[in-house]
Amino acid sequence: MTPAGPSRQGWGFLAPALIWTCAFFILPFLVMGAMSFATLEGRTLVWGLSLENYIELGQKAYLWRAVLVSLEITLTVTVVSVVLAYPLAWIIAYRVPQRWQRLVLLLAILPFWTSYVVRSYAWLLVLAREGVINQTLIGAGLLAEPVTLANTRFATVTGFVHFFVMLLTLTIYANLVQLPANYRKAATDLGANAFQTFWHVILPLTLPGIVTGAFLTFVLCIGDYVTPQILGGNNELTVPQVIMVQLGRRADFPLASALAIVLMALVTVVYLLSSRWLRLDRL
Amino acid sequence: MRALPFAYLVLAFAFIYLPVATLVLFSFQGGTLPVSPFDGPSLRWYREVLSDDDLTDALVNSLFVATLSSALAVTLGFLAAYGLARHTLSGSVLIRSLLIAPITVSYLIVGLGLLIVVQRLGLGVSLLTVGIGHVVINLPLCFAILYASMGAQQENAERAARDLGATEAQVVRLITVPMLAPAILAAFFLSVTLSWDEFIIAFLLSRFDVTLPVEIWSLLRSGLSPRLNAVGSFVFLVSVTAVLILEILVFRKRR
Amino acid sequence: MTAPVSLTNIDHHFGAFHALKGISLDIGAGEYIALLGPSGCGKTTLLNVLGGFVEPMQGRVDIGGRDMTHVPAAKRPTTTVFQDYALFPHMSLLDNVGFGLRMAGLGRRARHDKARAALSLVGLEEAAQKRPHALSGGQRQRVALARALAVEPDVLLLDEPLGALDLKLRRQMQDELKAIQRKVGTTFVHVTHDQEEAMAIADRIVVMNAGRIEDIGTPARVYRQPQSLFAAAFMGEMNRIAVTGHGDSIETPFGPLARSGAGALTLCIRPEALCHAGEGFDLGPATVRDAAFFGTHVRAHLSPVAAPELTLVAHLPACAVPAEGTQIALRADVEDVLVFDTEDDHATH
Numbered sequence: 001m002t003p004a005g006p007s008r009q010g011w012g013f014l015a016p017a018l019i020w021t022c023a024f025f026i027l028p029f030l031v032m033g034a035m036s037f038a039t040l041e042g043r044t045l046v047w048g049l050s051l052e053n054y055i056e057l058g059q060k061a062y063l064w065r066a067v068l069v070s071l072e073i074t075l076t077v078t079v080v081s082v083v084l085a086y087p088l089a090w091i092i093a094y095r096v097p098q099r100w101q102r103l104v105l106l107l108a109i110l111p112f113w114t115s116y117v118v119r120s121y122a123w124l125l126v127l128a129r130e131g132v133i134n135q136t137l138i139g140a141g142l143l144a145e146p147v148t149l150a151n152t153r154f155a156t157v158t159g160f161v162h163f164f165v166m167l168l169t170l171t172i173y174a175n176l177v178q179l180p181a182n183y184r185k186a187a188t189d190l191g192a193n194a195f196q197t198f199w200h201v202i203l204p205l206t207l208p209g210i211v212t213g214a215f216l217t218f219v220l221c222i223g224d225y226v227t228p229q230i231l232g233g234n235n236e237l238t239v240p241q242v243i244m245v246q247l248g249r250r251a252d253f254p255l256a257s258a259l260a261i262v263l264m265a266l267v268t269v270v271y272l273l274s275s276r277w278l279r280l281d282r283l
Numbered sequence: 284m285r286a287l288p289f290a291y292l293v294l295a296f297a298f299i300y301l302p303v304a305t306l307v308l309f310s311f312q313g314g315t316l317p318v319s320p321f322d323g324p325s326l327r328w329y330r331e332v333l334s335d336d337d338l339t340d341a342l343v344n345s346l347f348v349a350t351l352s353s354a355l356a357v358t359l360g361f362l363a364a365y366g367l368a369r370h371t372l373s374g375s376v377l378i379r380s381l382l383i384a385p386i387t388v389s390y391l392i393v394g395l396g397l398l399i400v401v402q403r404l405g406l407g408v409s410l411l412t413v414g415i416g417h418v419v420i421n422l423p424l425c426f427a428i429l430y431a432s433m434g435a436q437q438e439n440a441e442r443a444a445r446d447l448g449a450t451e452a453q454v455v456r457l458i459t460v461p462m463l464a465p466a467i468l469a470a471f472f473l474s475v476t477l478s479w480d481e482f483i484i485a486f487l488l489s490r491f492d493v494t495l496p497v498e499i500w501s502l503l504r505s506g507l508s509p510r511l512n513a514v515g516s517f518v519f520l521v522s523v524t525a526v527l528i529l530e531i532l533v534f535r536k537r538r
Numbered sequence: 539m540t541a542p543v544s545l546t547n548i549d550h551h552f553g554a555f556h557a558l559k560g561i562s563l564d565i566g567a568g569e570y571i572a573l574l575g576p577s578g579c580g581k582t583t584l585l586n587v588l589g590g591f592v593e594p595m596q597g598r599v600d601i602g603g604r605d606m607t608h609v610p611a612a613k614r615p616t617t618t619v620f621q622d623y624a625l626f627p628h629m630s631l632l633d634n635v636g637f638g639l640r641m642a643g644l645g646r647r648a649r650h651d652k653a654r655a656a657l658s659l660v661g662l663e664e665a666a667q668k669r670p671h672a673l674s675g676g677q678r679q680r681v682a683l684a685r686a687l688a689v690e691p692d693v694l695l696l697d698e699p700l701g702a703l704d705l706k707l708r709r710q711m712q713d714e715l716k717a718i719q720r721k722v723g724t725t726f727v728h729v730t731h732d733q734e735e736a737m738a739i740a741d742r743i744v745v746m747n748a749g750r751i752e753d754i755g756t757p758a759r760v761y762r763q764p765q766s767l768f769a770a771a772f773m774g775e776m777n778r779i780a781v782t783g784h785g786d787s788i789e790t791p792f793g794p795l796a797r798s799g800a801g802a803l804t805l806c807i808r809p810e811a812l813c814h815a816g817e818g819f820d821l822g823p824a825t826v827r828d829a830a831f832f833g834t835h836v837r838a839h840l841s842p843v844a845a846p847e848l849t850l851v852a853h854l855p856a857c858a859v860p861a862e863g864t865q866i867a868l869r870a871d872v873e874d875v876l877v878f879d880t881e882d883d884h885a886t887h
Contacts, residue, residue, distance in 0.1 A: 009370065443626075
């Protein structure tokens, strides 16, 4: 039962946020969409309905390869992060004593709250040729020469996995502690061993948490420019890196916009896939 | 706890803290080497950072943008959540999706869109445009947090206050805001942390006055350095402080 | 303060659901009224119409002789004790109870004095500085009552105020509520689905069903002489026997009964109205199927010899428990034998 106030009053409360979102999100997004169909002639922008940018994207290897690289890295990161985060969340939820759980969880995700830039830089300290790992291994006599760890896809994936393990630990933990303890008791009571309990009861029930976390991972990972730029170097470029190249050196806004639209399309496809899966899961 | 889970926990923490611990440790370097051998502890690089005008300017800019944009995002988010939770409006599902939509779009695209509009309008980029961008990305979070916390308990209390003669403004000021204070604080500190850490929008939408992550970015071009270690550790420290304040203020109280 | 209430022809829909169907009701100043009925009967909606939270689609609400139909809750001389109490968790008890006075623009000192007085009325003046979460359920209930009474409303509305309390506490709070109402003299309108609660507290009970008023009267009248089959059944356990009416006499399995009525009828007798002996309507001998001792009475299931397919419940005196299989004679006072139309649940008389 809402107060006797007219709905005009409700719109009054909503108007500032709606206007803000429309003016600074929806409108720029539409302009960007239109921009992706424009072309550059010399340095002048020509609006229109040209598919040139999208065709160029299919023809030029460094463009479509960026899409592939982005997808490969993102999928690797998502799978590795889920596999590493699940046991961690499980241990915190079920093995760490109740009174320590909040503290352990807080500590486990504390570095999550660091700027992308600082976190990637910190990994550079660890992975660089003169970095901590190489120096430690050489100092221990295990290596004669420093190995190249930074400026590789391995470094990019490591930096990403570090971040997303924390994010996924949070979402999966939240899902695990919501499960009533009696589910596990009931499964054990009916004769299931620890693995059977996990496989038949806990895993299906935590699937929504996993899918949600994995979707977030995908969205944030595929759109990130900083981590591949600092840790991956310029050996292979991801889509955000290519977008920044267009903006920087060439000021090719139409091509950058087209690439951004492709990025959005990828995220939308993954969203549709995962939401369909979720709905099937609920049935 | 048996051995295997414990070992996994230790390994996971080692992985999670390896870069951060390295960063903080070597921010106390005495010499000019960015990494080992460790020859500190010394506060030399922190002193250097604090006497660097570019860095301190960027620091002030960052705090300024984070605080103001978060205050605006929380205010807009609160009003929208209140309007949507307390009034029956046609199309409320659509409005909710519209307000949440920016969450699903990467910061790069939000920044690119704004940059294009700003350029087309012939306006310059500045801290103002950075702040606008940060409100765009934080508004959905603030709205979602506050909307979720406007439960039946609040609604009943608001109804009781109205029954006792309170006007709409008094209901909001005396009942809704104090009851939602934990959620409002949570939304604010989360916003501050995200804005403080944000790089790409700040990078695209600023030129002369920049925020701290953007300043760090430009220092990165010259490679690893103990000065970067110090400033990076400082950024981390501020974020962690905000998160810990949030934890203490909000979650401790709830128990 | 106190005032009479008059509802005239109130009608309300929620979408397709017809919640209130032409309700008219007059409540005297200082009366304690219970709105009684099953969930979904419209009693809470009627309370919300009184409190100004729901504006009825048709009809008129007068409080103290003034038309209040379109006056919002904040401006009405009514206050509500909500089902979940709706205490403000961020305020002390004193501030909770003083809230309405603050809204009325009362100064700090006067407000605190009045709030203290209201708290002492419910026996909680010692706890004035506590927060609601530090209280037990019964104490919260009292604070909610004090808060609603502090502004000295003409009419106090109570929405299942005791629903969250356990049985023992509920019985105790019923007595307290009634005592407080006598003391302040305010008109109380109390929604409940518990007929014992309604009988314990109310001057008059309003029995509601499916958006209509089935019966209005004192507890004794509504219990003993209900105006409809629904009211009869809702007020307590009832033996129902199908009978047929022939104008000025009714044919029952136990012989004719001198009442008017036609067609399919239902004869109702409360378990405690059935007794071994005495005057009145004779049901003949009945076989004891089982009997159990309940302290105040013996509850027995009986099969009348005249109609062995029937099972009657009787509350017999506690002095002796009849053995299974024995036969006893059953009678009922003619006053206690009720006859209703089976079809539309309305009394015939």
